[in-house]
Amino acid sequence: MNTSRSKVLRTIRWVSWGLIAVLSTVLAVLWAQVRFSTEAEAKPYATPFQLTDQNGATVTERELLGKPSAWFYGFTHCPDVCPTALAEMAQVLKELGPEADKLRVVFVSVDPARDTPAILKDYVAYFDERIVALTGEERQLQQMTKARYIFYKKVGDGDSYEMDHTAGIQLVRADGRFFGTLDSHENADVKLQKVRRLIGE
Amino acid sequence: MRILITALLLLLPTSVLAHEFKAGSLLIDHPKIVETPPGAKVAAGYLTVVNSGEGEDRLLAIESTTISRVEMHASTITDGVARMKQLESGLPIPAGKSASLGDEGTHAMFMDLTRQLKAGEKIEAVLAFEKAGRVPVVFNVEKRSAQKVERHEHQ
Ligand SMILES: [Cu+2]
Numbered sequence: 106m107n108t109s110r111s112k113v114l115r116t117i118r119w120v121s122w123g124l125i126a127v128l129s130t131v132l133a134v135l136w137a138q139v140r141f142s143t144e145a146e147a148k149p150y151a152t153p154f155q156l157t158d159q160n161g162a163t164v165t166e167r168e169l170l171g172k173p174s175a176w177f178y179g180f181t182h183c184p185d186v187c188p189t190a191l192a193e194m195a196q197v198l199k200e201l202g203p204e205a206d207k208l209r210v211v212f213v214s215v216d217p218a219r220d221t222p223a224i225l226k227d228y229v230a231y232f233d234e235r236i237v238a239l240t241g242e243e244r245q246l247q248q249m250t251k252a253r254y255i256f257y258k259k260v261g262d263g264d265s266y267e268m269d270h271t272a273g274i275q276l277v278r279a280d281g282r283f284f285g286t287l288d289s290h291e292n293a294d295v296k297l298q299k300v301r302r303l304i305g306e
Numbered sequence: 307m308r309i310l311i312t313a314l315l316l317l318l319p320t321s322v323l324a325h326e327f328k329a330g331s332l333l334i335d336h337p338k339i340v341e342t343p344p345g346a347k348v349a350a351g352y353l354t355v356v357n358s359g360e361g362e363d364r365l366l367a368i369e370s371t372t373i374s375r376v377e378m379h380a381s382t383i384t385d386g387v388a389r390m391k392q393l394e395s396g397l398p399i400p401a402g403k404s405a406s407l408g409d410e411g412t413h414a415m416f417m418d419l420t421r422q423l424k425a426g427e428k429i430e431a432v433l434a435f436e437k438a439g440r441v442p443v444v445f446n447v448e449k450r451s452a453q454k455v456e457r458h459e460h461q
Contacts, residue, residue, distance in 0.1 A: 179388075181343075184350035184415055185381050186388040188343065192450055224345040231343035256387055265417070272388035289383055 150174070151281030154249040156213070156241035159226035164239060166281070173284070173303045174209040176275040178255050180216035180268045181228050186289070188232075190274055195233040196293060197300050205235065207304040214240040215250070215257040216268050276303050329441040331359030332399065334433065337445040339416060341425045349423050351376075351414030351445050353433075354406040357399040364436040365397040365407075372429050373416045381411035396436075414445075425449040 151166055158164045175194060179187035191212060198205045212229055214220035217240045220228075225238035240246070250257060257270040274287035276299060284303050287296045327334040337353035357363055368376040378393040393412060399405045407414050416423075423429070427447040432440050 181346055182348050183388075183390075184348045184379070185340075185411070185413060186383070188340075188346075188450065219347075227344040228346060229343075260389075267390050269387055269389045271386055272383045273386055288386075 147283070148281035149253045149283055150176075150277045152249070152252040154245055154252075156239040156245055156249070157222055159222050159229060159238040161222050164237070169209060169211060169237070170279065170281050172207060172209055172279050173306070174211055174277045175287070175300065175303075176211045176213065176253075176277060178213045178215050178250065178257060178270050180214050180270070181220050181224060182216065183268070186272055190272075190289070191229065191232040191236065193287075193293065193296060194236065194274065197297055198233050198235060200297055201300070201304075204301075204304060208300060209237065210235065211237045211239060213246070213249075214238065215246055215270055216259075217241060217243060217246065276300065278303070278306065325444075325446060327441060327443045329435070329438045332357055332363060332435065332438050332441070334441065334443055335404075337414075337431070337443050339414075339423055339429060339445045339447045340450050341447055342419065342423045344422045346422070347417065347419050349373075349416040349419060351416055352406065352408035353414070353443075353445075354404055354408070355397070355399045356404040357401055360401055361437065362401050363399045363438055364395070365399065365405075365433055366436055367396070367434040368414050368431055369434065370416070370429060370431040372431075373419065375417040376431065377415045377417065378407065379413055379415045381413065383411075399435075423447045 151170060153166055155163060155165050175197070177187070177190045177194065179190065181187070194210045198208070198210060201208065210233070212225075214225060220240050222238075222240065225240060229236040229238040246257075249255075253275070255271045255275070257268055260267045260269055272289050274296075276284040276286065278284050284306075285299060287299060325336045327337075333356040335354040335356060337351065339349050339351040342349045351368075355363075355365060365378070368378065370376050378397060379390050380393055381388060381390045383389075397405055397407060397412065406412070416429075425448055429445040429447060430442065431445055432442050434440050
């Protein structure tokens with residue numbers, strides 16, 4: 106009698122532990138799914154900002170969504186890295202031919218104190234007139250770059266300061282989701298392939 | 307055939323032909339400045355110095371009467387961030403070797419430009435070496451070449 110009762114109890118205990126194990130597995134899977142989908146749906150380029158383009162027009166995140174885009178953050182007092190990136194993007198636009206309509210190229214100056222819309226207009230037009238140049242209030246720039254994990258920082262003071270800044274070109278999907286980067290050490294063909302994949306999605 | 311080759315050579319842009327300056331055992335090869343976009347206040351210059359002598363020399367400074375401020379810098383990209391710093395001790399030119407502004411992101415930085423520098427222009431400058439002294443040179447302003455990237459990644 107006693108033995109059969111303890112047998113039943115033991116069975117109940119095993120079943121309970123089993124149920125707990127199954128339940129926690131289910132919960133873990135659900136949690137992972139929720140977490141994963143939030144990450145996949147993150148749209149850093151859809152977060153609000155308000156800046157000015159090279160023609161003096163106000164531009165918000167809305168105007169720059171709707172088609173894939175390539176973004177570069179820099180400043181015009183930059184002798185090599187920034188003009189090289191812009192020249193590369195101009196080259197990409199040229200090689201895309203009519204397909205270039207499917208891509209927006211944006212240059213954000215993180216040096217609004219020196220880079221006025223008028224200066225930016227001539228500067229980007231030299232590379233390609235289709236490039237959108239943005240700058241604006243420091244506060245807006247900080248808010249925008251923070252949401253996008255873009256780094257920049259003023260170094261030195263007076264007239265001859267420099268800007269440290271993220272060097273890669275950021276590729277972005279039409280809805281504001283991050284697609285990938287074009288790294289400075291990649292050759293032109295690899296960059297073009299990545300852009301083609303972005304606009305072909 | 308010889309006439310054809312001569313004709314082809316004549317058609318070559320001047321930048322392909324030798325553009326060099328000598329000072330003792332130093333040979334300064336092809337100083338150039340990349341054409342600037344309008345509105346840009348800075349330009350990057352590059353050159354190579356070949357030292358066929360027995361002792362090390364050092365490029366200490368670059369001066370120009372046309373451009374008021376010239377410095378020597380190194381641009382680096384570390385962890386995805388572009389930075390620029392001065393070459394505090396100039397550019398060492400080891401004995402029997404060559405060194406370039408253009409290696410490892412180094413460049414001559416022409417600053418405070420008051421106008422666009424266009425391809426075809428020639429900018430006079432003086433290179434100040436520790437031992438070879440002051441050497442007048444001419445920087446050729448050239449179009450940016452799409453393929454050649456004058457910078458390097460540092461990990
Ligand atoms: Cu520099």
